[in-house]
Amino acid sequence: MLDQLEQTEKGALAELSAAADAAALEAWRIAYLGASGRLKALMGSLKDVPKDQKPAVGARLNSLKTSLEAAHASRKDQLGAAPVAAGPMIDMTEPGLVDSRALGRAHIISRVRDELVEVFARMGFEVADGPELEDDEHNFVKLNIPQEHPARDPIDNFYVDNPARHTRPRMLRSQTSTVQVRTMEDAIKRGWGPPIKVVAPGRVYRPDTVDATHSFMFHQIEGLYVDRGVTMSELKSTLLHFARAYFGPDAEVRLRPSFFPFTEPSAEFDMKIRLRPDQPARWIELGGCGMVDPAVFEACGLDPEVWTGFAFGFGIERIAMGKYGIPDIRMLFENDLRFLEQL
Numbered sequence: 001m002l003d004q005l006e007q008t009e010k011g012a013l014a015e016l017s018a019a020a021d022a023a024a025l026e027a028w029r030i031a032y033l034g035a036s037g038r039l040k041a042l043m044g045s046l047k048d049v050p051k052d053q054k055p056a057v058g059a060r061l062n063s064l065k066t067s068l069e070a071a072h073a074s075r076k077d078q079l080g081a082a083p084v085a086a087g088p089m090i091d092m093t094e095p096g097l098v099d100s101r102a103l104g105r106a107h108i109i110s111r112v113r114d115e116l117v118e119v120f121a122r123m124g125f126e127v128a129d130g131p132e133l134e135d136d137e138h139n140f141v142k143l144n145i146p147q148e149h150p151a152r153d154p155i156d157n158f159y160v161d162n163p164a165r166h167t168r169p170r171m172l173r174s175q176t177s178t179v180q181v182r183t184m185e186d187a188i189k190r191g192w193g194p195p196i197k198v199v200a201p202g203r204v205y206r207p208d209t210v211d212a213t214h215s216f217m218f219h220q221i222e223g224l225y226v227d228r229g230v231t232m233s234e235l236k237s238t239l240l241h242f243a244r245a246y247f248g249p250d251a252e253v254r255l256r257p258s259f260f261p262f263t264e265p266s267a268e269f270d271m272k273i274r275l276r277p278d279q280p281a282r283w284i285e286l287g288g289c290g291m292v293d294p295a296v297f298e299a300c301g302l303d304p305e306v307w308t309g310f311a312f313g314f315g316i317e318r319i320a321m322g323k324y325g326i327p328d329i330r331m332l333f334e335n336d337l338r339f340l341e342q343l
């Protein structure tokens with residue numbers, strides 16, 4: 001019996017080194033180590049071995065098992081390390097299942113701003129801008145907001161210079177209407193207008209207490225059109241066009257009488273939009289508008305007997321929140337990736 005085991009081991013190891021691929025290796029494993037393989041059969045015949053030889057044969061059987069298993073494992077490693085000749089090809093150009101590149105994108109406010117500019121550009125509006133660090137001349141005086149007007153209260157503005165001590169105190173602009181003044185002044189100085197047709201998106205600052213609808217910094221987009229014979233109905237049709245282009249063909253606009261020092265007449269404008277198919281359309285207040293006040297033309301050096309115009313200004317966050325169903329303005333500034341990645 002011990003001889004037989006010796007022969008079996010030799011033969012098995014020889015066959016194993018001849019096994020050249022995974023299939024041959026598996027066939028060898030089944031033949032020798034499998035549930036009805038040679039080793040199992042030899043173990044079964046242990047019962048016929050004379051009693052005095054059993055310990056020796058038993059031990060040899062165990063060492064044979066260990067030796068065959070170890071040889072199998074090392075042959076398996078060898079074959080596994082060798083280059084795979086055949087088998088499924090890997091297409092290296094196939095896109096991965098998980099795109100692990102973390103691609104960034106513009107913030108939702110920047111995207112809405114660009115979309116708004118784009119819509120107005122199609123209606124012939126160019127982009128204008130002005131500084132965020134302004135002076136009260138452009139933020140108030142030339143917009144016909146007199147000294148005693150409550151909007152100029154230091155408590156409601158971020159003054160950089162003390163208004164009580166400076167003749168032209170600097171401040172963080174509280175509205176993009178400043179760009180109306182700058183654009184008209186520029187147009188005269190450089191001799192390129194009127195006509196003037198611009199939109200001016202940008203940041204504005206007000207010391208408001210932060211809550212779901214207020215922030216001390218937000219964005220507005222201002223519009224200004226100056227030409228001969230501009231009418232209020234052009235203002236309304238421009239806003240209607242804009243609303244339909246941006247929110248869809250069912251959008252409606254509504255003007256409600258209001259007051260702003262720099263327009264006369266003035267209006268608040270709302271858009272009625274259906275944000276989701278399962279919801280009724282609703283009115284969303286977007287900002288103010290009106291016909292440019294003659295006092296503003298005069299302050300900027302344009303003859304109000306010749307020039308007419310309309311202006312509007314609305315909040316970009318408002319539009320973004322309305323369009324994307326964002327319930328809280330703070331979400332737009334907290335930079336929480338769980339929020340940003342949804343947009």
Ligand code: DAH
Pocket residue numbers: 174175176177222223260262263287288289290291310311312313314
């Ligand atoms: N500047 C105003 C504000 O911040 C909004 C506004 C109203 C702008 C009327 C305009 C306008 O151009 O004509 O509340």
